Amino acid sequence: MSEPIIRMKDIEKHFGSVIALAGVSVDVFAGECHCLLGDNGAGKSTFIKTMSGVHKPTKGEIIFEGKPLDFADPRDAIAAGIATVHQHLAMIPLMSVSRNFFMGNEPIKKVAGLRFFDHDYANRVTMEEMKKMGINLRGPDQAVGTLSGGERQTVAIARAVHFGAKVLILDEPTSALGVRQTSNVLATVDKVRKAGIGVVFITHNVRHAMAVGDRFTVLNRGQTLGTATRGEITPEELQDMMAGGQELATLEGSLGGTV
Amino acid sequence: MSDATQTDERIKDISRLRKTLIRPELGGIVGTIAVFTFFLLFAFDSGMFNAQGVMNWTVVSAQFVIIAVGACLLMISGEFDLSVGSMIGFAGMMIAIFGVTLDWPMWSAILITFAICIAFGALNGYIVVRTGLPSFIVTLATLFILRGFTIFIPQTLERKTIIGGIREAAEGDWLAPVFGSKIFGGLFQWLGDMGVIGTFTRGNRTGEPVVDGIPMLIIWALLLVAFGHILLTRTRFGNWIFASGGDADAARNSGVPVNKVKILMFMFTAFCATVFATCQVMEFGSAGADRGLLKEFEAIIAVVIGGALLTGGYGSVIGAALGALIFGVVQQGLFFAGVESSLFRVFLGVILLFAVILNTYIRRIITGER
Known part of the structure; x- marks a missing residue:
């Protein structure tokens, strides 16, 4: 395989006396879907916030397209091509799809030297992109x-792709969704991956991860429990790793394998 | 493919009716039609619809429009300004202090007043975005601070709270007519001569038309509506105004400079209040410490009648202007119809309640909440 687009090496992040991340290494290749699994409090959010420039790592290196990177703020990360789609904070319900799609990146057309929002262009592109998805x-x-x-x-997701994301971080995109909607989002993830974008898919649902993931990294208590490639690992093993291997096994038995 | 387009078009057909229904201006349009129908039926002979009467309620409406445009854009960006009324009193008093008491040239008095008031608007905005406090509280504080200064400063300097002589001080000034003059005087004289509008038949103005021109106040109102509407719907900045009020965090995540947008909207609101005040003192020739009382609420009510959501992110400048028009027509119309003027407040309360209920319903349709 070629160079990864982004390589996070031994990332540590301390908040005061709390060690949120204690040496996490993840790399993402173009066109792969890298699933980041972990239970609540495992450090998933801190990790992706480090990746998207919200937090600065206390220790460790971020290498983006072969060069070490130092993001001052999230806008640097967005400019470099690292886009994050948050579970809730992505869209504004009262605004139209096209206004949302171009929010912060409004197309401009000049009329008599004045700069106006190019609604025709925005509407056309929005319809095209939505149709693709x-x-x-x-x-x-x-x-x-x-x-x-x-x-x-x-x-x-379509918005992030349209504006040139090379790495797309999806923060629990399926956690609040129903069955049909989840499969739609997973299908979208698959399309994006095939377009050559590196996808980081954060979830605590093993089945969703298994559906689209090429590689799986499990985080637990701020550490990586290893990265596995698709086919090397069973859903049960992943589930066990996430839970730290103990009680859940017995609990799962009594629940008939439904967790 | 053809199937898909057919389906698409069918959906569009259904939505067209709903689309016209869920415009933010709906309440304003319905209200305007209702109000005009009512007064045409019940007050047609009262003189409300002759030239003088029309000018009467147009001027009053234009006053509401000027402050409603600022309040509208600010509300869409997610904030309130309760200090508008105090700002009007304060701005008028500043013009009087600089122009009359200190005897500066009127143009410089007007310009420095605009600078001071817009700076206060910026301060309002800065405090709101910095502290994260509700703008309701921050501008309530400004309301009292500005009103206090408006009384204190003339008391200290002149030992009175009303300063006159502004019209005399503005004589021959180049900037004052931008706020205080009337235009198209020749046209109205001609209309009067042609008998289209009435002329004075007695006194020293015999032969002059009863309406002798369009006050600049009305021109300002029209310009501000056009500017606000284009800014909001046709520019990148307009999209940022909607986004800032719709969900500030989501907007920030997309790179919208939310704080800058909000501060600028506070400054624009202050600008509108100062335009109002300047037109007013030029018309009256005096500044009073009690000017602009309760104007902030009237502006907010006009905006809400015009379809803006109190929570921000949705609204229309045209709607707000219609809300202001309803306001002016009803306030003056009740006078023409000979109805007890205190009933105006009853009307205000009732229409405000209806507007808010209608808006909530419209928002449910838009966002698909059930």
Whole structure:
């Protein structure tokens, strides 16, 4: 395999006396979906915030496209091509899909020297991109509030891709969704991966991870418990690793393997 | 493929009716039609719809429009300004202090007043975005601070709370007419001569039309509506205003400079209040410490009648202007119709309640909440 797009080496992050990350290494290749699994408090959020420039690592190295990187703030990361799609904080329900899609990146057309929002261009591109992702909009001026949770995630992903993301970080995109919406989002992830973008997929649902993941890294208590490639590991093993290997095994027995 | 387009079009057909229904201006349009129908039926003969009457309620409406435009953009960006009324009193008093008491040239008095008031707007905004406190509280504080100064300063300097002589001080000034003059006087004289509008038949103005021009106040109102509407709907900055009020965190995540947008909107609101005040003192020729009382609420009510959501992120400048028009027409119309003027407040309360209920319903349709 070639060089990874982004390589996070031995990342440590301390908040005062709390060690949130104690040496985590993850690398992401173009066109792969790298799943980051972990239970609540495992350090997933801290890790992706470090990756997207919100936190500075206390120790460790971030190498992006072969060069060491030092993000001052999230805008640097976005400019470099690292886009994060947050579970909730992505879309504004009262605004139209096209206004949301271009939020912060509004296309400009000049009329008599004045700079205006190019609605025609924005509407056209929004409709095209939505069609690619398989969302049938009533119109580009439809409010995001009328979309389902899965569709909103998809719009957010399409937006990140359209604006040149090379690494796409998805923060628990499926955790609040129903079955059908989840499969839609997973299908979107698959499309994005095939377009050659490195996807970091954060979840604590092993089945969702197994559905699209190429490689799996499990975090527990701020440490990596190793990275496995698809086919090398069973869902049960992943589940055990996430839970730290103990009680869940017995609990799962009594629940009939439904967790 | 053809199937897909057909399906698409069918959905669009259904939505067209809803689309016209869920415009933010809906309440304002319905209200405007209702109000005009009512007064045409019940007050047609009262003189409300002759030239003088029309000018009467147009001027009052234009006053509401000027402050409503600022309040509207600010509310869409997610904030309130309760200090608008005090700002009006304060701005008028500053013009009087600089222009009359200190005897500066009127243009410099007007410019320095604009600078001071916009700076206060910026301070409002800065405190709100810095502390994260609700703008309701921050600007409530400014309301009292500014009103206090508006009374204290003339008391200390002149031992009175009303300063006159502004019209005389503005004589021959180049900037004052931008706020205080009337235009198209020739046109109205001609209309009067043609008998289209009435002329004075007695006194020393015999032959002059009863309406002798369009006050600059109305021009300002129209310009501000056009500017606000284009800014909001047709520019990148307008998208940022919606985004800042819709969800500040989501907007920040997308790289929208939310704090800058909000501070600028506070400054714009202060600008509108100062325009109002300047037109007012030029018209009256005096500044009073009690000017602008309760104007902040009237502005907010006009904006809400116009379809903006109190929580921000949704609204329309055209709607706010219609809200202001309803306001002006009803306030003056009740006077023409000979109705007890205290009933105006009853009307205000009722229409505000209806507007908020309608807006909540519209928002449910837009966001698909059930």
